[in-house]
Amino acid sequence: MENFIKMVIDSDPLVTELNRLAEFSDVPSPAVTRIMLSDSDLAARKYLCGLFQSAGLEVRTDPAGNLFARWVGTEPDLPAVGTGSHCDAIPHSGKYDGTVGVLGGLAAVRAMQKAGLRPRRSIDLVMFTSEEPTRYGVGCLGSRLLSGQLDPSDADQLVDSEEKTFATLRKETNLRGSLGDVPLPGDAYVAFVELHTEQGPLLEQKNIDIGVVTHIAAPSALRVSYQGVGGHAGTVLMEGRRDALLPAAKLVVAVDRAARDLGSKDTVATTGLLEVYPGAVNSIPRRTQLEIDIRDIALDRRDLVLAHIAREAQSLGEEHQQKTVVEQINADPPATCADLVVQAIEEACETAGVSHQRMISRAYHDSLFMAQVCPTGMIFIPCREGVSHHPDEFASPDALGNGALVLAHTLCQLAEAKPTRPKGKGSNV
Numbered sequence: 001m002e003n004f005i006k007m008v009i010d011s012d013p014l015v016t017e018l019n020r021l022a023e024f025s026d027v028p029s030p031a032v033t034r035i036m037l038s039d040s041d042l043a044a045r046k047y048l049c050g051l052f053q054s055a056g057l058e059v060r061t062d063p064a065g066n067l068f069a070r071w072v073g074t075e076p077d078l079p080a081v082g083t084g085s086h087c088d089a090i091p092h093s094g095k096y097d098g099t100v101g102v103l104g105g106l107a108a109v110r111a112m113q114k115a116g117l118r119p120r121r122s123i124d125l126v127m128f129t130s131e132e133p134t135r136y137g138v139g140c141l142g143s144r145l146l147s148g149q150l151d152p153s154d155a156d157q158l159v160d161s162e163e164k165t166f167a168t169l170r171k172e173t174n175l176r177g178s179l180g181d182v183p184l185p186g187d188a189y190v191a192f193v194e195l196h197t198e199q200g201p202l203l204e205q206k207n208i209d210i211g212v213v214t215h216i217a218a219p220s221a222l223r224v225s226y227q228g229v230g231g232h233a234g235t236v237l238m239e240g241r242r243d244a245l246l247p248a249a250k251l252v253v254a255v256d257r258a259a260r261d262l263g264s265k266d267t268v269a270t271t272g273l274l275e276v277y278p279g280a281v282n283s284i285p286r287r288t289q290l291e292i293d294i295r296d297i298a299l300d301r302r303d304l305v306l307a308h309i310a311r312e313a314q315s316l317g318e319e320h321q322q323k324t325v326v327e328q329i330n331a332d333p334p335a336t337c338a339d340l341v342v343q344a345i346e347e348a349c350e351t352a353g354v355s356h357q358r359m360i361s362r363a364y365h366d367s368l369f370m371a372q373v374c375p376t377g378m379i380f381i382p383c384r385e386g387v388s389h390h391p392d393e394f395a396s397p398d399a400l401g402n403g404a405l406v407l408a409h410t411l412c413q414l415a416e417a418k419p420t421r422p423k424g425k426g427s428n429v
């Protein structure tokens with residue numbers, strides 16, 4: 001049925017809305033800073049709600065601030081189809097990360113409406129609270145709660161840099177109700193699909209319109225600290241020194257080697273943070289702290305590398321006679337996208353006449369958590385030079401249009417949309 005429907009995306013309003021949304025920011029354009037439930041975020045939410053309502057969608061917000069805009073289907077009791085992404089933005093980032101999935105989702109719904117379609121299943125356009133960890137140090141806060149992966153009382157007790165708990169912030173921003181009511185019932189969605197920029201260079205390099213995501217790599221992180229003995233860099237002789245930077249430096253090398261030796265090409269390990277105390281040229285480091293990020297699409301392999309690095313960290317501390325603390329700060333499981341959604345996206349690409357390629361998402365997304373509750377997939381569009389989390393982030397109007405069109409056809413298929421007008425009228429052909 002859906003193959004007979006001609007849908008068109010007008011990317012002009014999509015570009016205009018992305019630009020307008022970017023104005024809700026704590027810093028001047030083209031940079032965007034929009035921290036969860038800040039004044040800018042609240043204003044952005046108000047703007048979005050207006051757009052959703054004018055498209056005839058029913059808007060509700062859950063106690064975590066996740067926003068749902070529902071296009072009610074002809075059989076509203078059936079499990080719905082979900083789409084969406086996030087609108088919060090880390091400090092000094094760009095205007096496309098996440099927002100493309102929200103406003104692109106709206107563009108897809110409008111295209112279906114314009115083609116005279118009505119879905120059998122309802123379609124929920126979701127804007128997740130705080131995909132970025134900026135405020136509370138926890139990424140995907142909204143989708144984590146929706147999928148039951150974060151204890152509601154733990155979430156309420158999270159504290160931001162101003163000592164404000166999430167519970168207090170919710171109260172101040174009128175998010176009423178208990179976080180215990182946030183987890184989705186098992187039959188809420190028949191499928192979820194997220195449109196997002198690739199945040200990497202592959203699609204642009206290969207000149208491919210759409211990436212069909214098959215796996216989402218999962219991050220894990222370790223924090224390691226070494227306590228040595230400080231002292232004057234000139235007066236303390238080399239013999240008997242307990243320089244805390246030595247085990248740390250060896251660990252940086254060991255992290256890199258662990259991913260290369262034990263993993264596959266999909267295993268990556270990075271020491272992204274190394275702090276040295278007191279941090280002066282004439283002072284022997286007395287304490288160091290490292291944070292190490294390890295990712296893979298295979299959980300067992302990721303955990304093998306993680307465990308190896310943790311052991312290595314410990315034994316380097318012993319070798320250098322230092323008090324060593326190794327903490328695991330995060331270990332989310334990776335996700336495999338559902339065949340149902342992957343195939344729907346690929347068929348949608350064929351229908352839309354765009355080139356496509358299967359790929360892995362090496363960044364994590366709300367879809368990582370939605371995959372815990374329903375069949376999930378992701379649609380990637382190219383972004384200029386793969387740049388993301390930066391004011392130079394850019395996706396062309398053509399790329400945006402392609403993404404929204406493929407999303408529209410995917411939603412049509414997953415929600416079994418049918419024409420509501422006789423053929424020959426409107427834009428049905």
Ligand SMILES: [Zn+2]
Pocket residue numbers: 086097098131196365
């Ligand atoms: Zn994102």
